Amino acid sequence: xxxxxxxxxxxxxxxxxxxxxxxxxxxxxxxxxxxxxxxxxxxxxxxxxxxxxxxxxxxxxxxxxxxxxxxxxxxxxxxxxxxxxxxxxxxxxxxxxxxxxxxxxxxxxxxxxxxxxxxxxxxxxxxxxxxxxxxxxxxxxxxxxxxxxxxxxxxxxxxxxxxxxxxxxxxxxxxxxxxxxxxxxxxxxxxxxxxxxxxxxxxxxxxxxxxxxxxxxxxxxxxxxxxxxxxxxxx
Numbered sequence: 131x132x133x134x135x136x137x138x139x140x141x142x143x144x145x146x147x148x149x150x151x152x153x154x155x156x157x158x159x160x161x162x163x164x165x166x167x168x169x170x171x172x173x174x175x176x177x178x179x180x181x182x183x184x185x186x187x188x189x190x191x192x193x194x195x196x197x198x199x200x201x202x203x204x205x206x207x208x209x210x211x212x213x214x215x216x217x218x219x220x221x222x223x224x225x226x227x228x229x230x231x232x233x234x235x236x237x238x239x240x241x242x243x244x245x246x247x248x249x250x251x252x253x254x255x256x257x258x259x260x261x262x263x264x265x266x267x268x269x270x271x272x273x274x275x276x277x278x279x280x281x282x283x284x285x286x287x288x289x290x291x292x293x294x295x296x297x298x299x300x301x302x303x304x305x306x307x308x309x310x311x312x313x314x315x316x317x318x319x320x321x322x323x324x325x326x327x328x329x330x331x332x333x334x335x336x337x338x339x340x341x342x343x344x345x346x347x348x349x350x351x352x353x354x355x356x357x358x359x360x361x362x363x364x365x
Contacts, residue, residue: 132305135289139338140310143317146337150316150360153267157365159235160191160226162268163250165365166260167218168209174361180209181365184219192233194223218255225253238264243271258296267362272311274302279322280315286326288343316360 157165164184169177187205188194194202202216209215227233238246243265250261262275274280281295284302292298306314325336333339334351 132289132302133307135341136302136305136310136314137307138341139287139289140307140314140317142337142341143321144313147317147320149313150363152312152316152363153365156268156270159238159264159268160222160233162264162362162365163222163235163256163260164191164219166263166267166362167215167222167255168206169361170211170215170260172210174359177209178359178361178364180206181361183208190233191223192227194220195227195233214255218253221254222256235264239269243273258299262299263362266311266315267365272306272308273299274306274311274315274318275299276302277319279326280318282328283318283322283326283338286331286342286344287338316363319360 156162165177165181168180168184172180183205184202187201188197197220199213199216199220202219203212206212206215206219223233226235230237238249241249246265246269247258247261250256250264251258259275259277262273265271265273266275276284276295276299278295281292281298284290284298285292290298290301292301321336321338325332326338330350331344331348332350333342333344333347334349336342339347
């Protein structure tokens with residue numbers, strides 16, 4: 131039943147937003163992991179600028195090994211939580227080097243989804259959402275990372291009844307129809323930004339109004355400006 135509902139939601143979202151574009155060439159897993167860490171608790175524009183700053187400062191990730199946390203923090207400050215994210219980035223790079231002797235996560239390509247999730251979430255600063263973004267955006271696995279937008283929209287629609295994004299991810303993880311992970315993830319974020327907002331959702335013009343079970347629907351109708359930029363498709 132959940133699988134069928136997810137297919138229907140995906141179809142309706144594509145009718146409104148189209149099939150989202152994605153990178154022709156997927157980034158390496160370590161670059162994606164660092165970029166996703168930078169995306170935590172900030173907007174895509176700030177995190178993209180922080181990622182570019184990080185690349186300019188450390189054109190090879192192994193340079194981070196000898197860098198001080200303050201150097202990393204200065205480079206990524208625009209993304210907010212600079213001290214916290216700098217420590218997480220240094221920790222990830224150090225972990226990979228100590229594990230494999232090189233600064234690369236390419237060995238993850240041979241692992242199963244659950245193994246990757248378990249390994250990455252064992253690192254400080256890396257949660258289920260961040261790890262699942264590596265699966266989707268770098269390793270092309272059919273998963274749907276769940277941020278606050280995806281969590282909110284799926285609960286309002288009535289597909290799940292969960293109390294946190296990580297629980298939503300686990301709820302839909304096994305039921306996700308083949309090949310729709312990137313589509314539904316990206317378009318649910320667009321839905322959450324443009325229509326299914328935390329407050330004053332624009333229900334009347336929402337593409338999912340015909341199936342949505344949200345009890346406090348509004349009569350708000352708008353033609354919001356579409357926000358197309360998605361950080362993780364630009365790493």
